[in-house]
Amino acid sequence: MLGSVRTGGIRVKLADLIDPFQPAPGPPPRSLWRFIRWGVAGTWPVLLGAAALSALAGVTEVVSALLLGRVIDAALDSGPLGFFDQNIGLVIMFVLFFVVLRPLAFGLSSVANTIVVQPNVNVLVQARLNRWTLGQPVTFFDNDFAGRIAQKQVQTARALTEVANESINTVSFALASIVGSVVLLVVIHPALALMLAVWIVGYFALIRHFLPAVRARSGARAGARAMVSGQVVDTITNIKTVKLFAHADHEDRAALNAMDVFRDTAIDFGHVQAAFRFWLMTVAGVLPVLLVGGAVWLWSVGASTPGDIAAAGAVAIRIAQMTGWVSFVLMTIYGNLGEVEDGMRTLTPEPTLVDAPDAADLGRIAGAVRFEDVSFAYGRRSGGIEHIDLDIRPGEKIGIVGASGAGKSTLVALLLRLYDVEAGRVLVDGHDVRDITQESLRRQIGMVTQETAMFNRSALDNIRYGRPEASAAEVEAAACAAQAHDFILEMQDHNGRKGYAAHLGERGVRLSGGQRQRIALARAFLKNAPILVLDEATSALDSEVEAAVQTSLDALMEGKTVLAIAHRLSTIAAMDRIIVLDDGHVVETGSHDALLARAGVYARYWDRQSGGFIGTEEAAE
Helix, strand or coil: CCCEEEECCEEEEHHHCCCCCCCCCCCCCCCHHHHHHHHHCCCHHHHHHHHHHHHHHHHHHHHHHHHHHHHHHHHHHHHHHHHHHHCHHHHHHHHHHHHHHHHHHHHHHHHHHHHHHHHHHHHHHHHHHHHHHHCCCHHHHHCCCHHHHHHHHHHHHHHHHHHHHHHHHHHHHHHHHHHHHHHHHHHHCHHHHHHHHHHHHHHHHHHHHHHHHHHHHHHHHHHHHHHHHHHHHHHHHCHHHHHHCCCHHHHHHHHHHHHHHHHHHHHHHHHHHHHHHHHHHHHHHHHHHHHHHHHHHHHHCCCCCHHHHHHHHHHHHHHHHHHHHHHHHHHHHHHHHHHHHHHHHHHCCCCCCCCCCCCECCCCCCCCEEEEEEEECCCCCCCCEEEEEEEECCCCEEEEECCCCCCHHHHHHHHCCCCCCCEEEEEECCEEHHHECHHHHHHCEEEECCCCCCCCCEHHHHHHCCCCCCCHHHHHHHHHHCCCHHHHHCCECCCCCEHHHCECCHHHCCCCHHHHHHHHHHHHHHHCCCEEEEECCCCCCCHHHHHHHHHHHHHHHCCCEEEEECCCHHHCCCCCEEEEEECCEEEEEECHHHHHHHCCHHHHHHHHCCCCCCCCCCCCC
């Protein structure tokens, strides 16, 4: 079998010679060559083996010219009648070489590149970049287009794979061909080898002149291409908003502006590409003139044979033809290096929020939460929260209210350690959240938000995201508890998948807001974490469904520490304690009845509500 080899009685698939999912050797470097070594670390023995096979294929090109010359000389020496009788060994060697050995060398080289190297290196680099990107804090994603980040991952993995593959497939092949050609020409006459050496110096001087410009302009083109992707993905992601505001023309102009920049960078790249190819082909044309002319002159003075002229001509024409191919590949390699650099700049920054070197895994907790003199303003001088002291007992239900910008979501983000506090400490069961791993912390916290995140996967997979090892029966039970089971059974996607197998569309676009929120509630039911955060968890539900879900929420909250953010005060009136935030400070705390009796900020919110929401003051205010 071409795709496998047998070693010691064990069949080894060639495609498995590289493990494409092996971990990276540390964080990605920010210099080009070290980054490339990081990307392909763990594959060097296989890459070198593939390069050796490519070099072997390159040597066969020189052997082809050598055999051609020997056949011509033998034919001239023996004449047409005695050629086969006198040269049967040479004829057999000629046939075996061209029919068996040469195809085998090229076949093995092709297998190494197309089966072993290309598929695995691409996946290896992309997997490493994806793992690194997933470790970035939320601010990394807040500050960029999702489409642009994804494009950079794909672009960088593809470009680095092309660099590795073409270096093996072309550079090794070409170097072996040139070295073999020099040896052959030395055998014919040292003067011919000297001519080839002088030509090679001029060839590489030309390459050295052009390729830095190719690399720089390719990087600029890659950056512009990623911006086009980012702009288009951003528009498509928000297509409903575009439609509702009738801004198709506006989005079209934004996309066209990005495309115009990409077009300009592509034209700049085309200029240097065209000039490069022209001068290289001119230099390539000089080589046959030098070698064939030199061999003919040497023959005229009795220093070479007609077979030597044929061999030198074959070498010259082959190298001249290969020059165009190699120049194109070298330009592609340098272009890809520019794309690798461009992607590297975007994807390799050190995360600004990382686990401590000695961070411990947080096991199952009781659910005590403490904010100890916590301040955080997103790096600004003002805003966020200031000097928050808040002690929440295990199993206590806390309602958090306040006007927009009061700091409610900031408080939750710090508990989840999406950001690090700028002053003070956040403690969970007495552990500073900075001293435990982020993953183990977030496994202990269930969350349902107003902006519900959905994947374009099945309803089953979306609910099971709360606990990936859950059985289908457990998923269904969670959906029933969240009042989602009935509408899930009625779903069918565009591919005919039904019920729990139906896909929800990108960001859950096929669901209503209330349906999305019930899926999120089911996910939280399934996770069953000791701390539960509800950020406007029932805001998208109508009154009838909310009443049904509220009963289930009461069951979900049983025995858990709950932090519930709400503008609709009726949803948190029964909480053990209500925290009132104003301008980043805790201004009131107490039960619903106690706060109403106090006649302060909370009582003012309650009095001003119309339909149960904060912020709908009477017009006479």
